[in-house]
Amino acid sequence: MARRATIVGSGPNGLAAAVSLARAGYAVRVVEAASTPGGGVRTSPLTLPGYRHDVCSAVHPAALSSPFFRAFGLDRIDWIVPDVSFAHPLDDGRAALAWRDLDRTVAELGADGRAWRSLVRPLNRHLDHVVDFTGNQLLRVPRHPITTTRFALRMLEVGTAAGRRMLHTFRTDEGAALLTGVVAHANTRLPSLAATASALYLLAHAHSTGWAYPRGGAQAIADALIADLRAHGGEIDLDHRVGDLSLLDWGDPAAGDLLLLDAAPRLALTLPDVPARYARAVRRYRYGPAVAKVDFALDGPVPWANPDVALSPTVHVGGTRAEIESGENAIAAGRIAERPYVLAVQPSVLDATRAPRGHQVLWAYIHVPAGSMLDPTETVTRQVERFAPGFRDRVLATHAMTAAQRQAYNPAEIGGDILGGTFSMAQAVRRPIVSTVPWRTPMRGVYLASASTPPGPGVHGMPGWHAARTALRDAGAPAGLEELFGA
Known part of the structure; x- marks a missing residue:
């Protein structure tokens, strides 16, 4: 037997x-x-028939580099790899884009392009080394010490207030916001070494294998x-x-x-x-802040003030670096941010199977204190409307899940903490x-x-x-x- x-x-x-x-x-x-x-x-029709919404995760930056999925067989899944890994709208119709092509990203960032290249290139060129270092237990001698050292130095440069003051890494709103939108994925107080480590890992993928789904x-x-x-x-x-x-x-x-x-x-x-x-x-072992999520069925594309934002499935909505850090620090202190960071995904821009012809779905969440009962629908709608005037009029139906409901749905998400x-x-x-x-x-x-x-x-x-x-x-x-x- x-x-x-x-x-x-x-x-x-x-x-x-x-x-x-x-x-x-x-x-x-x-x-x-x-x-x-x-x-x-x-994936489920959470709002209306014919609209397919991802219940939890939506975009998977780590999937294509994963040693497990490579062994299992990446070709068993039809992956979409966007040309733009993520976008970040700002007020007055401005926006910054992280193209999968690092050189194009550097060129569009202008004054911050050189700093972006310096931050990312040593990591995305050695993505397998980064994955090996970050994908195992850290209590071991790294097999690629040069990449590991570069990774650690960039953590100190970006993830500490002292490092940012000394090096003045990013000088424009666009460059600083584009980076901070990735750092904020970690749902913790900012600046933070751990959040920066997560961001460097994600950035290395953004300019190599891409943020696939x-x-x-x-x-x-x-x-x-x-x-x-x-x-x-x-x-x-x-x-x-x-x-x-x-x-x-x-x-x-x-x-x-x-x-x-x-x-x-x-x-x-x-x-x-x-x-x-x-x-x-x-x-x-401690659990952290939570997320509250809302899914939208839309009668058309999100009307971004800057149309280039529609080129990327993943959009970081939150304004400037100062705004995002203020909002994340409020959450870490147990308060709800008035103008929160919104992690949004518009999968329909590259995947027509997700909604009826001409329509789209939007997946979005905000960070909230653990166990929060806040329905995020109005908060997210207001924040997206700020960068996409007329968004509210596109909404046909919504489905919200509070942090407390997330734990009831999945007991592994203690207090609604999706990061484990x-x-x-x-x-x-x-x-x-x-x-x-x-x-x-x-x-x-x-x-x-x-x-x-x-x-x-x-x-x-x-x-x-x-x-x-x-x-x-x-x-x-x-x-x-x-x-x-x-x-």
């Missing part, structure tokens, strides 16, 4: 673990609380993984919410059966005989514990496989792949586990 592997959670990390173990010969069962699989990569919606990622899982004998158990692992039949760890958790690490504490030291470490834990340098090392193998728990056969483990958030499948490979090595599998995918 084959060894059993039970995966709790069907997000991209849980599915990455599931297909890896199924290919290794395990009898795999994925247990999912929702009525549809996919976790953070679900699947045609038809994020669900295409889950569908491809599920098809492979089922082809290798795996199954998915839907509408099965697990709140206490002691009640879950996951086999016999003494016989080599495995339990992998694409869930909040504290779920592991519901197992019997958890060592007290491990339980204390997991309870000390506070984004800080301390928690880059302690994620969720300080260990060279943080995916392994002290409970026999039990592993963590969520964004609360390295390398953290993003649709790249790496926490699940690390967890599965750790489990296989613990079981005595050979080192060349990439061969599971025919690499």
Whole structure:
């Protein structure tokens, strides 16, 4: 009889673990609380029939460089790679664009072009080195020390107030805002070393593999993984919410059966005989601010004051660097920003499958304090209208989800935190514990496989792949586990 592997959670990390173990010969069962699989990569008609909205994530900068997805097979998904990775509108009809072509971006940034090239080029030219450094546990000697050193120096330059004062890195509103819109993805107080590290990672992708997304919606990622899982004998158990692992039949760890958790690490504490030291470490792991999201069905394109903004699916809406940092710092202090940073995605500009002919969908979220009950619809509408006059008149229907509702929808999003834990340098090392193998728990056969483990958030499948490979090595599998995918 084959060894059993039970995966709790069907997000991209849980599915990455599931297909890896199924290919290794395990009898795999994925247990999912929702009525549809996919976790953070679900697509659904949230507003009106014919409009396909991404329920959680929408654009996936890390996907095309992910070692897991490269081994799994990138060609199994129809990826759209925009010529413009992201856009940033400003008042008075101004805008800045991050073209995938670095030289074009540099030319359009004018006085800030040289600084942008200096910041990005050493990283995007060695993207594999950046991915290797950031995609694993940081408690190890880096295999590419030159790239790692360059990365660290740029963190200090951009991520500290002292570095910015000394180097005056960006002098124009356009250059400073274009950078800050990426830094603000981290949902933390700014300036911040951790947020800057995240931004450098995203920027390296913006000017290399690009900020890709699947045609038809994020669900295409889950569908491809599920098809492979089922082809290798795996199954998915839907509408099965697990709140206490002691009640879950996951086999016999003494016989080599495995339990992998694409869930909040504290779920592991519901197992019997958890060592007290491990339980204390997991309870000390902190969660950060949340997001509140709204989806729009539109009767046409967003009427941006600067039409070039329509060239990019991803738009950072928030004004100047000072405005964005002020708003993010308000959230970090537990307050709602009056004019917040809005992370918006207009997938229909390159994907006609997402809405009826001539119509579009818009995906948008703002940062809010954990557990917030704020409906973001009016706040987002007002902020988008600021840079796209007439936007309100294009709206046919909306669907909102508050931070509190996000946790109810996905228990792994504690308080509505979609990043799997506070984004800080301390928690880059302690994620969720300080260990060279943080995916392994002290409970026999039990592993963590969520964004609360390295390398953290993003649709790249790496926490699940690390967890599965750790489990296989613990079981005595050979080192060349990439061969599971025919690499």
